[in-house]
Amino acid sequence: MAVSRRGLLGAGAGVGLLAACGGNTGRGDGKGGTRLAQWYHQYGEAGTEQAVKRYAAGYDKADVSVQWRPGDYDRQTAAALLTDSGPDVFEGSPTLDQIQGGQVVDLTDLLDEVKDDFNPAVLTPKTYDGKIWGIPQVIDMQLLYYRKSLLKAAGVEPPTTLDALVDAAKRLTDSKVKGLFLGNDGGAGVLAGTPLNAAGLQLVTDDGKVGFDDPAAARTLGKLHHLYTDKSLLLGAPTDWSDPAAFLQGLTAMQWSGLWALPQISKELGDDFGVLPFPKDGPHGAPAVPVGAYGSAVSARSRHREAAKEYVKWLWVERTDHQEDFALSYGFHIPARVSLARKAAKLRSGPAADAVRLTTEHGHAQPLLWTPASQTAYQDALVRIIKGGANPESEVRAVVRKVGAELDRVKKKR
Amino acid sequence: MKHRSALWFWVFVGPFAAGLALFTYVPLLWSVGLSFFDAQNTVTPTHFVGLDNYTAMLRDDAFRDSLKTFLVFTAFIVPTTYVVSLTLALMVNRVRWARAFFRSVFFLPAACSYVVAALVWKMSIFSGVRFGLANTVLGWFGTDSVAWLATPDPPWYWLVLITVRLWLQAGFYMILFLAGLQRIDPALYEAAAVDGARPGWTVLRHITLPQLRATSVAVVLLLVVNAFQAFDEFYNLLSDARGYPPYARPPLVYLYYTALGQGQNLGLGSAGAVILALVIAVVTVAQARWLKLGRTDADG
Numbered sequence: 001m002a003v004s005r006r007g008l009l010g011a012g013a014g015v016g017l018l019a020a021c022g023g024n025t026g027r028g029d030g031k032g033g034t035r036l037a038q039w040y041h042q043y044g045e046a047g048t049e050q051a052v053k054r055y056a057a058g059y060d061k062a063d064v065s066v067q068w069r070p071g072d073y074d075r076q077t078a079a080a081l082l083t084d085s086g087p088d089v090f091e092g093s094p095t096l097d098q099i100q101g102g103q104v105v106d107l108t109d110l111l112d113e114v115k116d117d118f119n120p121a122v123l124t125p126k127t128y129d130g131k132i133w134g135i136p137q138v139i140d141m142q143l144l145y146y147r148k149s150l151l152k153a154a155g156v157e158p159p160t161t162l163d164a165l166v167d168a169a170k171r172l173t174d175s176k177v178k179g180l181f182l183g184n185d186g187g188a189g190v191l192a193g194t195p196l197n198a199a200g201l202q203l204v205t206d207d208g209k210v211g212f213d214d215p216a217a218a219r220t221l222g223k224l225h226h227l228y229t230d231k232s233l234l235l236g237a238p239t240d241w242s243d244p245a246a247f248l249q250g251l252t253a254m255q256w257s258g259l260w261a262l263p264q265i266s267k268e269l270g271d272d273f274g275v276l277p278f279p280k281d282g283p284h285g286a287p288a289v290p291v292g293a294y295g296s297a298v299s300a301r302s303r304h305r306e307a308a309k310e311y312v313k314w315l316w317v318e319r320t321d322h323q324e325d326f327a328l329s330y331g332f333h334i335p336a337r338v339s340l341a342r343k344a345a346k347l348r349s350g351p352a353a354d355a356v357r358l359t360t361e362h363g364h365a366q367p368l369l370w371t372p373a374s375q376t377a378y379q380d381a382l383v384r385i386i387k388g389g390a391n392p393e394s395e396v397r398a399v400v401r402k403v404g405a406e407l408d409r410v411k412k413k414r
Numbered sequence: 415m416k417h418r419s420a421l422w423f424w425v426f427v428g429p430f431a432a433g434l435a436l437f438t439y440v441p442l443l444w445s446v447g448l449s450f451f452d453a454q455n456t457v458t459p460t461h462f463v464g465l466d467n468y469t470a471m472l473r474d475d476a477f478r479d480s481l482k483t484f485l486v487f488t489a490f491i492v493p494t495t496y497v498v499s500l501t502l503a504l505m506v507n508r509v510r511w512a513r514a515f516f517r518s519v520f521f522l523p524a525a526c527s528y529v530v531a532a533l534v535w536k537m538s539i540f541s542g543v544r545f546g547l548a549n550t551v552l553g554w555f556g557t558d559s560v561a562w563l564a565t566p567d568p569p570w571y572w573l574v575l576i577t578v579r580l581w582l583q584a585g586f587y588m589i590l591f592l593a594g595l596q597r598i599d600p601a602l603y604e605a606a607a608v609d610g611a612r613p614g615w616t617v618l619r620h621i622t623l624p625q626l627r628a629t630s631v632a633v634v635l636l637l638v639v640n641a642f643q644a645f646d647e648f649y650n651l652l653s654d655a656r657g658y659p660p661y662a663r664p665p666l667v668y669l670y671y672t673a674l675g676q677g678q679n680l681g682l683g684s685a686g687a688v689i690l691a692l693v694i695a696v697v698t699v700a701q702a703r704w705l706k707l708g709r710t711d712a713d714g
Contacts, residue, residue: 072655078678082457095676101455175558176544184542184564189656235561236542240654251543372677380476380660387566388661 034062034307039080039087041073041294045260045331055315055322062307064089081299088302089312091294093125094133096368100413105298105305108132110313117337122293125365134295135316138326138333139341141259141291141359142190144276145244147269150177150253158274162198162223162281169232172253178234179227181252183241186233187224188382190241190256191278192290192375195220197364198277200284203374204367208407213400218392220281221385228386259355260331266351275351277358291363293336334359369407377402445684453681467685476660477686480668481693487664488641490576495637496630499584503591504622517592521585528582528646535578536563536651563651566661571652575662578647583640587633594629598622631705635698642694645670665690 040052049068056064067087069076078095080086081103094104108131111118118136126134146158154172159165169179183190193203193212199220202211227233237246244265247255256278265273277287296316298308315322320340327335328346334356335341347356381399384390444457449467451459471477506516523531539547542561549559562570602621611617623630645666652662658671669690673683 074676075674078455078676079674082455082678097455097678103455183654183656184561185654185656185659186564188659189654192656234543235564236540236546236559238537238541238543242655246543372675373679376476376657376671376675376677379657383659383661387564387659389567 034304036062036064036088036302036304036308036311037067037086038064038311039067039069039077039090041091042068042070043331047330048326051326051330055319055326059311059314061314062304062311064311081301084301086299086301088304088308089296089298091137091296092134093292093295094297096128096371096410099128099133099368100410103300104133105300105302105309106131106133107135107298107309107312110135110309110317114317114337117339119334119336119338119341121291121359121363121365122295122336125292125368126295128368134297135312136293136295136336137316137323139291139293139336139359140333141289141355141363142194142256143259143289143355143358144254144256144278145247145261145265146254146274146276147247147272148274149272154253158276159279160276160287161279162195162220162285165279166223166226166230166232169227169254170230173230173232177250178252179232179254181234181237181241181246181255182227183256184235184237185383186228186235186386187256188379188386191224191382192379193364193366193370194278194288194290195224195281197288197290198279198285199281200286202364202367203378204369204403204407208369208411210400210403210407212396215393216282216284218396220285221382221396222392223281224382224386225389225392229389259333262351262355263332273351275354275358277362287358287362288364289358289362291359291365293365369410371406371410374399374403374406445687447684448680449684449688451681453679453684455678455680457680459681463681467681468689471682471686471689476663477665477668479660480663480665483662483664484642484644486572487575487644488638490572491579491641492634492637494576495580495584495587496633498580499587499633500591500626502584502588503595504618506588507592507595517589520588523581524583524586526582528578529650531578531582532647532650535574535647540574566659569661571662574651575647578651579644582647587637590629590633591626594626595622598625631702634705635701638701639694639698642690642697 038052038056040049043049049066052068053066056066074092077087077090077092078098080090081098098104111132115123115132119139122136122139123132126132126136150172151158151168156168156171157164159168165180172179196203196212196217199214199216201214201217205211234246234252237251239245241256242258242261244255244257244261246252247257247261248265248268262275277289280286280288296312298305298312302308320337323335323337324340324344327333327340328344332346332352334347335344341347341356346352378399381390381395385392385395448457448459450462450464452461452463452466453459502520506513506520509516540562541547541549542559542564543549544553544559546559546562548562552558552560560570562574565571598621602625603617606617606621607613611620643666644664648662648664648667649658649670652659653667658667665686669683669686671677672686673680
């Protein structure tokens with residue numbers, strides 16, 4: 001069949017158009033061999049993006065394209081895991097539903113020889129049915145920053161109990177400065193299970209039951225309402241709890257924020273600040289700090305699962321120099337590997353050393369069995385208790401029922 | 415000749431019809447299908463659950479609360495927008511000079527994105543700290559700063575939600591009313607004047623409003639449907655990285671979290687979407703019948 005010039009041009013244009021529409025998903029085989037797409041959420045610290053791209057460029061067994069994704073990252077990855085155009089490798093915390101739904105790959109064998117070197121606080125929430133579904137990258141934690149000079153001027157000691165925190169926040173509040181900033185929602189989102197941990201309770205027990213079916217839960221959560229009614233809480237700040245701006249601008253005397261904020265606070269306030277855990281409450285209480293870690297995971301829909309696993313092992317198990325650089329050279333994180341954390345000079349003195357100690361002594365990670373539905377129910381109740389003055393007992397009872405039903409649901413899928 | 419015109423019809427209409435089918439009807443039908451399956455973390459489920467997702471959604475307090483949020487929002491926004499846009503239209507229609515300027519000024523916000531407007535409202539005007547615009551003004555009168563979006567009692571967040579939507583949409587409805595006003599025969603006003611009707615409320619009540627009936631019906635229908643679909647300003651004003659407060663969560667925001675949040679319960683979310691679509695359809699049809707939409711006087 002003869003092909004006319006017009007036909008040939010038309011076909012060429014059509015193929016070009018289709019190729020343009022297809023775009024580069026980062027998948028398929030490139031010239032140098034396998035191509036892998038790796039996703040990271042957008043870190044705030046300068047230099048992090050360049051660093052992870054440099055690590056990827058240094059891998060010689062596959063062509064790794066790094067995507068730096070701003071916005072609602074966890075929802076983006078959750079949706080992308082349903083499709084063939086998502087990432088091969090991604091950072092995140094695989095949820096129980098993602099693991100049970102077969103959306104992520106079992107990575108247990110990657111840690112055969114070094115499992116004991118990973119901090120159990122962050123490895124446990126990545127483990128289900130004895131298998132590991134994500135390799136922890138770095139440890140992040142949250143803590144209470146306080147301005148020493150403001151506390152001294154008000155004659156307030158750094159609070160070690162929840163009652164003392166409520167009292168301190170009230171005494172530190174005046175017409176220009178609020179006592180405490182727990183986020184623009186009054187702490188419902190960021191605190192999550194921390195007040196329960198401070199009361200000696202857990203979100204989910206080790207044997208998979210609701211961990212806060214106890215009168216102490218309502219008592220402790222009810223105290224958070226006092227902060228709201230005392231008008232001691234900063235609400236409606238331009239940036240939320242994760243950014244230390246409100247603390248640095250003098251809008252609040254104490255702020256709950258992350259370890260990542262420590263270098264900036266230290267740079268701007270010098271020695272005029274200290275760090276504390278969330279203070280204990282009640283006779284069985286203990287100070288508490290939440291710890292968490294994004295892990296590196298592999299999508300089950302990847303066409304190059306083994307290559308992706310090999311890359312994850314290279315990056316987050318073998319290349320300890322990259323891990324140390326990623327944790328400490330840009331932002332401020334604790335390396336997930338115990339051996340790296342021990343030798344990090346930056347973590348040995350001042351508030352940084354306090355933060356590491358708090359993580360070790362009082363750290364609580366969110367259990368894998370704590371599903372998004374449980375989280376939503378609990379967080380809604382916390383908003384109603386803190387801001388609406390809802391009855392803590394009835395709210396906690398309702399959440400216990402909801403979480404119990406969720407735990408039954410996920411156990412059935414086992 | 416007839417064959418050729420049919421060909422051209424499909425050349426122009428075909429791509430749009432294909433797009434509509436691919437991006438609207440197929441997902442719609444797929445979603446209806448998903449609503450009958452246990453579709454957690456999958457869009458190709460295999461476990462048929464019948465009406466379980468529907469009963470779960472209807473029993474869900476949070477979903478029912480979201481419908482209440484919508485009702486409160488509608489109760490505020492529909493009459494307020496109606497009155498404001500009609501007032502603007504009447505004023506702009508009477509203006510004798512710089513008419514185009516005033517029409518443009520009031521219409522321009524309609525071109526602004528809901529997301530951008532919500533962020534301006536949240537971070538600049540109704541920021542909760544003392545240097546937010548609204549709080550600065552309050553400060554002049556010695557009043558304490560108000561956390562506009564973080565205070566359910568009193569529920570100041572409604573003021574923020576209502577004003578941002580009002581600012582964005584009043585200009586659009588003003589244009590609809592303006593078109594309606596310009597279709598009214600001036601002879602009616604002249605006859606009324608001859609009969610002694612004084613300009614103002616009497617003329618508005620007995621001539622202008624009845625003549626604007628068809629426009630009013632369309633405006634109210636559009637306002638109600640738009641209110642049901644409220645998402646952008648709610649989400650951008652009230653959500654944060656950790657979630658969304660339960661006290662002002664309209665249905666679409668709730669369904670977004672159910673289906674596309676980390677829970678990825680696409681079956682439950684789809685059931686909620688079908689329920690919401692049915693509610694909108696029933697309300698719209700009932701409203702259209704009540705307002706006798708599409709009937710002429712001759713129809714009785």
